[in-house]
Every structure is written in structure tokens, then in C-alpha cells.
Amino acid sequence: MDVVISGASVAGPVTAYWLRRAGHAVTVVERSPQLRRAGGHAVDLFTPAMGVIERMGLRDAVRDRATGTERMIVRREGSSREVTIDLTRLMGALSDRHVEIMRDDLGEILHDATRHDVEYVFDDRITAIADDGVVTFARSPARRFDAVIGADGLHSGVRRLVFGPEDGYSRWLGGYIAVATIPVGRREPGVMTTVLGADRMVGVYGARHTTDARAFFLFRPPAELAVDHHDVERQKQLLREAFGDLADPVPGLLDEVDRSPAFYFDAITQLVLDTWSRGRVALVGDAGYCPGPAVGGSTSLAVVGAHTLAGELAEADGDTAVAYPAYEAAMADYVHQSRAFATTMARRLVPGSRVGVWALTTGTALVARLPRAVGRRLVALGGDLGLHESVEVRRYPALGDR
Numbered sequence: 001m002d003v004v005i006s007g008a009s010v011a012g013p014v015t016a017y018w019l020r021r022a023g024h025a026v027t028v029v030e031r032s033p034q035l036r037r038a039g040g041h042a043v044d045l046f047t048p049a050m051g052v053i054e055r056m057g058l059r060d061a062v063r064d065r066a067t068g069t070e071r072m073i074v075r076r077e078g079s080s081r082e083v084t085i086d087l088t089r090l091m092g093a094l095s096d097r098h099v100e101i102m103r104d105d106l107g108e109i110l111h112d113a114t115r116h117d118v119e120y121v122f123d124d125r126i127t128a129i130a131d132d133g134v135v136t137f138a139r140s141p142a143r144r145f146d147a148v149i150g151a152d153g154l155h156s157g158v159r160r161l162v163f164g165p166e167d168g169y170s171r172w173l174g175g176y177i178a179v180a181t182i183p184v185g186r187r188e189p190g191v192m193t194t195v196l197g198a199d200r201m202v203g204v205y206g207a208r209h210t211t212d213a214r215a216f217f218l219f220r221p222p223a224e225l226a227v228d229h230h231d232v233e234r235q236k237q238l239l240r241e242a243f244g245d246l247a248d249p250v251p252g253l254l255d256e257v258d259r260s261p262a263f264y265f266d267a268i269t270q271l272v273l274d275t276w277s278r279g280r281v282a283l284v285g286d287a288g289y290c291p292g293p294a295v296g297g298s299t300s301l302a303v304v305g306a307h308t309l310a311g312e313l314a315e316a317d318g319d320t321a322v323a324y325p326a327y328e329a330a331m332a333d334y335v336h337q338s339r340a341f342a343t344t345m346a347r348r349l350v351p352g353s354r355v356g357v358w359a360l361t362t363g364t365a366l367v368a369r370l371p372r373a374v375g376r377r378l379v380a381l382g383g384d385l386g387l388h389e390s391v392e393v394r395r396y397p398a399l400g401d402r
């Protein structure tokens, strides 16, 4: 089978890896001129996703590039008192195998693992998909493929071609997120510092091995903002409006954001499509079921989804009419629970009141101080937090995946 995948970040290369392992010919087309390295943010690989990564033989490569963030220092807005949260203990209360890694580091590892037997085409994108499988590209000549996979993220081009404009199936979760790459300066490695207030949070973190850091901003305005996706100046102005009144170090951070070579701003939106395939086209990762960036464990969902899609295609011997419904059925619960989890997290992460801010910092610090077994029990009582740990990843014999 000849397969084309749009998107070379996480879901694309993982799908490509497993499809190659099942003997299929794979082309990955990526809009960026080269592998993205400058931007990106920290993402989470929970136990089920790490299980897939381990079966790809990439456990050590991924662990070696973990961010190494060990402590989070939280200052509540208007207070000079700092609360230090031991993130190693906090994550230990949730998971044995969780790894936090910069998305672009993960992308590079996955590209390295696939580039020898997958055809990568950068600086190109799919512009049309005909019913007979002929795919038209912006730059490369048209070609026929048996399957077309959209792994091109929250604002997927493949999805737009097949399912129509995004507003028909996306839901704003009430917040906005911005991330900027800034110089690491004299910031301590392994420490994330944050200022948390009602309806807003700002912070800085880095990764052990990188020479730059990330400034991040989360805020919840009373109503959805009118902001164009490409209007970076307006986005930076909105950040100043939302955070400009905060004391040191926030004004300095906002100045660094103005000088940043890599700036990302987006609404925290959730996709609510109830199907992720049509004809010979299937969507995977954020393109199909992003529960909300930064709030829903979406990287793990993307890795597990990619493995499941490739597994079902391999088991059905490339018959998309059999494989795609099986893929959707296999992922349905995980996707729906991730949506519910993300909706709750979007509210919890940036509480709407000062009491909520106090409860979040105190509660999180408490779980981080408790012995691991007790912390685990508390986390379990919180209900939904264990979701990303408890998902079962099926093994597909047709992938040689025992």
C-alpha cells in the first residue's frame, strides 16, 4: 500500500514508523521548510505512550532528552511568598514512566528513527485529494495513494479539505495560550517559575540541554477575543493587555517576548468531530481529536492514536474500509475521556478566583510532599487525572508488535 501522511511532528512520524514496519511505502509531507527546531514547548509522554516509544526502541533516546524540570516555584499574584512544588514527586504520584520532553526534541528523535526508509518532503502541502486517490501538492507533482493520513495538527489542512472549515467542529475552552522562545539568561536549570492569579498564569521554564528557555502565558478573558491567526502584533498587544499590570519579572518577560524569534499564540480550543475518517482519508493526533493544547495530554493521545491507526491498517491488510472504523472504535473512549479531562483542566489550571488560586497551589504542593503511595491515592480520588496512565495499548501481531 502507498500512504501519504501530512505533518512531520509527532503523530505523522509515529504512524510512518509503524506502517513501514508493516511493509507499506510511506511519504510524509511537511509544510515547514525543515524539521522544526526553534520553537516548541514541553509535552508529556505518559505510560501508554512511553510503551509505544519503547516498542520503537526509542526509550533511551527520549529519556536522554527529557527536560529535567524538577521544581516549580509558584508565586501568587500580589504576594511575595513563594511555594515550591517538587515536580519529580508530583509526577511520581501520578506515573512511574512519565517523561516530559520538548516537542521539537521528540520530533527530531522520531524523524531520525524513520528518515532512512520513509520519504520526507519538506516545504510542501496537500492541496487536493480526489476520490480515486490522486493527491495534488502545492509544489510536488500529483501522485496516487491508497491512503491519505492527516497528521497536521490542530489546524489541519487535510481535515479542512475533507471535513470543511474548523468552526463547524471546534469549541473554545475559555482560554488562550502563548509561548515564546527567550534566552535562558541566569535562570536556574530544572526550575519552572510561575506567577499565578485569578484567570491568568505566566511562567518560564527551560530544558537541561537547551540554551534557550520558554516563557508561557495562559489567560481566560471574559469572552472570546477577535484575533487573526497570523496577526502577531495584535497577539503580543493582547498579552500586554492581559499581563502588563503585573510586577517584576513580568514586564521584563513581555519585553523578551517582543524580541523572540519564535512566538506562538492560540485559543485553547477542542475538536469535537465524532468521526476521524472519510473514504481513504483518516486523521490522527491533534488533527483528528485535539482535546485542547496544553490541557489534555494530547501528545500521548497522538502517539497512541498513531500506533492504533497503523495497527488497524496492518491487521486489515491495508483495507481502509475495515481499518478506519476499527481505529475509530478503538480510540473512541480515550478521545471522549480526554475531552472531558481537558475541559476540567482548562478551568483548574487557571482558576477563576483567588480562593481557587490558593486551593490549586496548596493542593498541588501537598500532593508533591506526600509519600508516593498516599499521593497516588489522592490523585486517584481526583478521578480523571489517572486517565492518561490507565489506557491499554493493544498489541498488533501484524506490526510485529508482541
Ligand SMILES: Cc1cc2nc3c(=O)[nH]c(=O)nc-3n(C[C@H](O)[C@H](O)[C@H](O)COP(=O)(O)OP(=O)(O)OC[C@H]3O[C@@H](n4cnc5c(N)ncnc54)[C@H](O)[C@@H]3O)c2cc1C
Pocket (backbone or CB within 6 Å): 006, 007, 008, 009, 010, 011, 012, 029, 030, 031, 032, 036, 041, 042, 043, 044, 045, 103, 124, 125, 126, 151, 152, 153, 154, 155, 156, 157, 158, 177, 178, 179, 264, 284, 285, 286, 287, 293, 294, 295, 296, 297, 298, 299, 300, 302
Ligand atoms: C502551546 C502549547 C503547549 C502544549 N503543551 C502540552 C503539554 O504540556 N503536554 C502535552 O502533552 N501536549 C501539549 N501540547 C500539545 C502537543 O504539542 C500536541 O498534542 C502534539 O504536538 C500533537 O502532535 P501532532 O503530531 O498531532 O500535531 P503537531 O505537533 O501540531 O504537528 C503538526 C505538524 O503538521 C505540520 N503541518 C501543519 N499544517 C500542515 C499542512 N497543511 N501541510 C503539511 N504539514 C502541515 C506542522 O508544521 C507540524 O509539523 C501543547 C501544544 C501547544 C500549542
